[in-house]
Amino acid sequence: MKNTCRIENKTRNSILARKAGRAANLASRLKGLIGRKTFADGEALIIPKCRAVHTFFMKFPVDIIFIDSSCRVVKTARGL
Numbered sequence: 715m716k717n718t719c720r721i722e723n724k725t726r727n728s729i730l731a732r733k734a735g736r737a738a739n740l741a742s743r744l745k746g747l748i749g750r751k752t753f754a755d756g757e758a759l760i761i762p763k764c765r766a767v768h769t770f771f772m773k774f775p776v777d778i779i780f781i782d783s784s785c786r787v788v789k790t791a792r793g794l
Contacts, residue, residue, distance in 0.1 A: 717735065717736060718733045718734055718735050719734050719736075719760075720732055720733075720734065721734050721758055721760075729756075730758065730779075731756055731757060731758035732756035732757075733754075733756055733757050733758070734757070734758035734759070734760050735757075735758070735759055735760065736759075736760045736762070737759055737760065737761045737762075738762055743761060743764075746759065746761070746767075747759060747772060747776070748770075748771050748772070749771075750773070750774075751773055751774070752773075752774055753774060753776065764780075765780070767794075769794050772794075775793040775794060776793075776794055777790070777791065777792045777793065777794070778790065778791040778792075778794060
C-alpha cells in the first residue's frame with residue numbers, strides 16, 4: 715500500500731494498524747480489497763465518508779470500524 719499511516723486508539727493507548735492505506739478515489743474505492751488473498755496483521759484500509767461496505771468476492775474475513783467526522787468510533791463489525 716502506498717501512502718500509509720498509523721491508526722491509534724488514544725483512549726486505550728494502543729495501535730490498531732501500523733500500515734493503513736487510503737481508498738479515496740472512485741477506482742480505489744471500487745476495488746477495495748478485492749483480489750487480495752490475505753490482509754497482514756497491522757494493515758488497514760481507510761475508506762473516507764463511507765456508511766456501508768460489502769464483502770463480495772472477499773477471500774478472508776474483515777473487521778470494520780465506522781468513525782464519525784471527529785474520528786470517534788460509532789460502530790464496529792467483526793469477522794465479516
